[in-house]
Amino acid sequence: MDSTVTSTSVTVAPESEWTARCELAALYRLIAHFRMTDLIDTHISLRLDDASGHFLINRYGVLFEHMKASDLVRIDGEGQVVDSRFPDHRVNRAGFVIHSAIHAARPDLHCVIHTHTAAGIAVSAQADGLLPISQHALKFYNRLAYHQYEGIALRVEEREQLVQDLGPHSAMILRNHGLLAAGGGVAEAFQNIYMLERACQAQVQALAGGRELIIPSPQTCEFTAQQFEGDDESGLIDLAWEAALTLIAHQRDDYCA
Numbered sequence: 001m002d003s004t005v006t007s008t009s010v011t012v013a014p015e016s017e018w019t020a021r022c023e024l025a026a027l028y029r030l031i032a033h034f035r036m037t038d039l040i041d042t043h044i045s046l047r048l049d050d051a052s053g054h055f056l057i058n059r060y061g062v063l064f065e066h067m068k069a070s071d072l073v074r075i076d077g078e079g080q081v082v083d084s085r086f087p088d089h090r091v092n093r094a095g096f097v098i099h100s101a102i103h104a105a106r107p108d109l110h111c112v113i114h115t116h117t118a119a120g121i122a123v124s125a126q127a128d129g130l131l132p133i134s135q136h137a138l139k140f141y142n143r144l145a146y147h148q149y150e151g152i153a154l155r156v157e158e159r160e161q162l163v164q165d166l167g168p169h170s171a172m173i174l175r176n177h178g179l180l181a182a183g184g185g186v187a188e189a190f191q192n193i194y195m196l197e198r199a200c201q202a203q204v205q206a207l208a209g210g211r212e213l214i215i216p217s218p219q220t221c222e223f224t225a226q227q228f229e230g231d232d233e234s235g236l237i238d239l240a241w242e243a244a245l246t247l248i249a250h251q252r253d254d255y256c257a
Contacts, residue, residue, distance in 0.1 A: 016048075017050075018069065020046055020049065020056065021056060021072050021256075022069045022252075022256040023046070024044065024056055024111075025068055025069045025071070025072065025256065026186075026245060026248060026255055027046075027111075027190060028044055028058065028064045028067035029064065029065065029248050029255055030190065030244050030245075030248060031064055031113070031115070031193070032063070032065040033247055034194065034197070036115045036193070036197055037063070037065075038117075040063065041092070041116060042095075042116050042178070043057055043058055043092055043095035043098075043099065043114055044057070044113045044114070044189075045057040045095070045099040045111070045112050046110060047110045049110075052082075053076065053077055054082055055075065055103050056072040056073065056074055057073055057075060057091060057092075057095055057099060058071065058072060058073070058092070058095070059089045059091075060090040060091055060092045061090060068255055068257050069255065069256050069257065070257060071089075073089045073091055075091060077103070077104055078100075079100065094152055094153040094154055097153045097154065097156055097158060098114055098162065098180070099112050099114075100159065101158075101160075101163050102162070102163065102182060104159075104163075105166075106163075106166070106182070108184055109182040109189075110185055111182060111183050111184075111186050112180065112181075112189065113180065113182065113189050113192075113193045114178065114179070115178050115180075115197065117178065117200070119200035119201040119203075119204045120173075120178045120197060120200050121176075121177065121178055123173065123203055124174060124176055124177055124179070125176050126203075129144070130144055130173065130196075130199060130200065130203065131203055131215070132215060132221045133203060133206055133213050133214070133215060134198075134203070134206075135224065136196075136198040136199035136202060137199035137202070137203065138224040138225055139195050139196075139199070139225060140171055140195075140225070141221040141222060141225040142221075142225065143169055143225060144169060144171050144173065144196075145167055145169040145171070145172035146165065146172065146173050146175060147161065147166070147172055147173070147174050147175060147180075148165075148175050149174070149175045149176040149177055170183060179193065179197065181196050186241070187237050187238050187240070188237050190240075190241055190244065191231070191240055191241070194240075
């Protein structure tokens with residue numbers, strides 16, 4: 001489930017890349033803080049803000065709780081490690097397949113998060129998918145994609161179907177597998193995965209109650225989804241991200257190393 005490849009096309013990380021590394025390392029630690037990890041599996045990537053088309057992804061085998069800026073691996077669209085400082089870093093093959101597909105097809109999505117939480121997997125296995133029964137879920141009303149399970153995502157051939165299924169959306173449920181959320185930056189991707197995860201948790205608990213569920217009208221669902229679309233303009237996405245960072249502020253010197 002991993003790929004170990006080497007190259008030497010990049011030798012020094014510019015300041016802009018190091019800033020991106022610190023931001024992505026912080027995101028890894030916040031995903032751990034909110035217990036959305038699966039030991040060494042699952043992955044988060046961030047496209048670098050340059051013309052290279054390269055993106056950062058985690059070194060396979062490092063727990064999210066321990067992720068540092070220097071643990072992140074710079075790879076190209078073919079999964080090749082392009083930083084000679086870290087020639088022995090291993091990359092999760094499934095992570096490369098999923099993330100490279102989205103980064104290549106969706107230039108608007110710079111950050112991609114994939115998780116295997118219990119609630120996310122549970123909802124991914126339910127035929128009806130995510131139900132519009134919570135405010136968190138309504139953020140994704142008619143704005144959520146689904147991808148059928150094809151086995152462990154090791155085949156590059158799966159990338160075409162992943163992209164086709166994602167369509168114009170920034171969140172997707174991978175059937176019998178888990179969740180995927182993305183955004184134009186780290187803050188937006190974090191908000192999307194946080195809200196999607198909470199929606200799944202609420203659904204699992206609501207269904208466990210064994211009582212009839214209340215579903216808002218389609219008009220209310222759509223209205224609420226549109227309200228969420230104003231979060232970016234109002235600055236709420238960045239505000240939530242900055243607030244979340246305070247939870248791990250004491251770790252900054254460590255994760256920026």
